[in-house]
Amino acid sequence: MPYSSGIAGVYEPPPLPIGAVRAHAAQGGTPTPYLLCDIDIVELKVQRLRDALPGVTPYYAMKANPDVRVIERLKSLGVHFEVASIHELEMLANCGVDPREVIFSNPIKPLEAIRRAWEMGVTTMAVDDLDEIAKIGRVSGDIRMYLRMETSNTGSDWPLTGKFGSSISEAMEIIDHCADRGLKLIGLTFHVGSQCRNLDNWHTGIEGAQLLFSRMRERGLAPSLLNMGGGFPIQHTRPIPTMAEIGHTVQKSLAGLDPGIQVIAEPGRYLVGDSCWMVTRVVGTATRKGRRWLYLDIGAFTGLAETLEKFDYELLSDREGRLTPMTVAGPSCDTADVLFEEKMLPEDLEAGDFVYIPNAGAYTTAYASTFNGFPLPGMVLLERSGLASRGKVEQTTAG
Ligand SMILES: Cc1ncc(COP(=O)(O)O)c(C=O)c1O
Known part of the structure; x- marks a missing residue:
């Protein structure tokens, strides 16, 4: 089994032995195909993430696995949530998650979804274009926005570039637009690509964010949020960096970040995969x-x-x-x-x-x-x- 992380003394992922899986399958009674889940591993992965990224608040990207039992376990551990749709938000609300602790990270949302999320209590939403900013403005000028910026997805097995994310020059224009009108642009986000196996992507993303934070401050905006998105990989057949290595790169890249900026991440795959x-x-x-x-x-x-x-x-x-x-x-x-x-x-x-x-x-x-x-x-x-x-x-x- 290729479970070794390559770093001495660290095992990633924690092993769920195939023996247990074989025994479960052999018992019969569950029609195939099915997922056999050891939910304790989800808890262990939360610990790993927190150990590697102290001070970074996790918001689970529930799109990775929206099973209620996963949501409930994560909620019990104090993990927050990121949603892409109203249906996801409603699922969370049904599990007793407070929408005020949920962020809406889909950069392009239906107007009705923006309105409903705001009414339910979501205060913070992603944008990456002036048209979306205008749409949000039709619902409320009090919605806090964070700007999704483009970043390198090189070396990620499931790249997420192209469809979303403003270029640096577009981001500058958006920052100017928000500053000129006193809009609540409070931060930045990026996504390094899912199953990211290239440490440089985190460094590049944070470097780009630092540049745009400077621009925000120059224009009189007071940035308070850096959302690093997801992308943290799990072991499949190709080599991956460990969470400890990613944490090291991220901590180094974050040096010099204004302490008033809260740093969050949106792990999906890493917590449940x-x-x-x-x-x-x-x-x-x-x-x-x-x-x-x-x-x-x-x-x-x-x-x-x-x-x-x-x-x-x-x-x-x-x-x-x-x-x-x-x-x-x-x-x-x-x-x-x-x-x-x-x-x-x-x-x-x-x-x-x-x-x-x-x-x-x-x-x-x-x-x-x-x-x-x-x-x-x-x-x-x-x-x-x-x-x-x-x-x-x-x-x-x-x-
Ligand atoms: C906005 C956003 N955040 C977080 C994630 C989760 O990414 P991952 O599962 O790679 O951690 C995704 C995945 O598509 C996403 O689109």
Whole structure:
């Protein structure tokens, strides 16, 4: 299992042993595909984030996994929330989250969503364009705005540039516009790209923000918020920086930041991704033009949407046959529903076998649809002992 972070003494992610996953699958009773979640890992990841980024307040990006049990655990730990839509905000409100502790980070929002969020108590919202600022102004001049700026997403497995984020020159224009009219522009945000494996992106983002903060101050605005967005990665098949390394880079880059500026982050994937395994089964196998194909009961439309952008997952099974390259596809009739090419898998895999996908807790169930009539994967919580015993596991395996 590629669980080593590469830094001596640090294990990332905390291991949820495959043995527990196999045992759960073997019990039967839960239709595949499903997520098996060890919710204690979510708690451990919150601790990791707080240790690495002291003084940075986490706002969970619930789009990664909006399961109520995840929300409730995070709420109990004092984590705040970031939403992209009114539906997400209403889910949080139903879980007893105070909307005043929620930020609305979608830079382009329907007018009705701005109005409803404001009425519910959300005070702080993202913008990245003058048109959106005008829309917000139609609801209330008291809404506090933070400006999403463009930054490098190089080396991020799921880049988030282009669609949102103002360039430095556009940001300058927005700052001038807000200063001239006395609008409540209170801060800046950026996103380094999801599953960001390049430390430089955090440095570049913070450097850009420092530049724009200077401009805000020159223009008489008093910045009070830096939102670093998400992007903190989890272990899949490619090397990642650890949270400790990211924390070190961020702390260094933040040196000199005005102490009056509150720093927050919006982790999504990092908090939930490695808390879950996807348990799936082989639907069938085939040989086409001399190549082996494996069809799973999970596909791009039922949870593995990120594979459409070549996002790679590890696949494990109970077979021990010789490894052979296989094309792995989902169950639907759509030819886009091909998950992996040339995946090295045991040649003796056959219909009915379990396949286990580690670190599948983020952007899987959240993306799933019932396309072609295939059911949505559910999420089952694994009953396990608490954090104390996990701490021991980490220490003994890390060395
Ligand atoms: C505005 C915003 N914040 C936070 C996130 C969460 O990012 P991640 O899951 O990479 O931490 C996203 C992801 O799309 C986002 O769009």
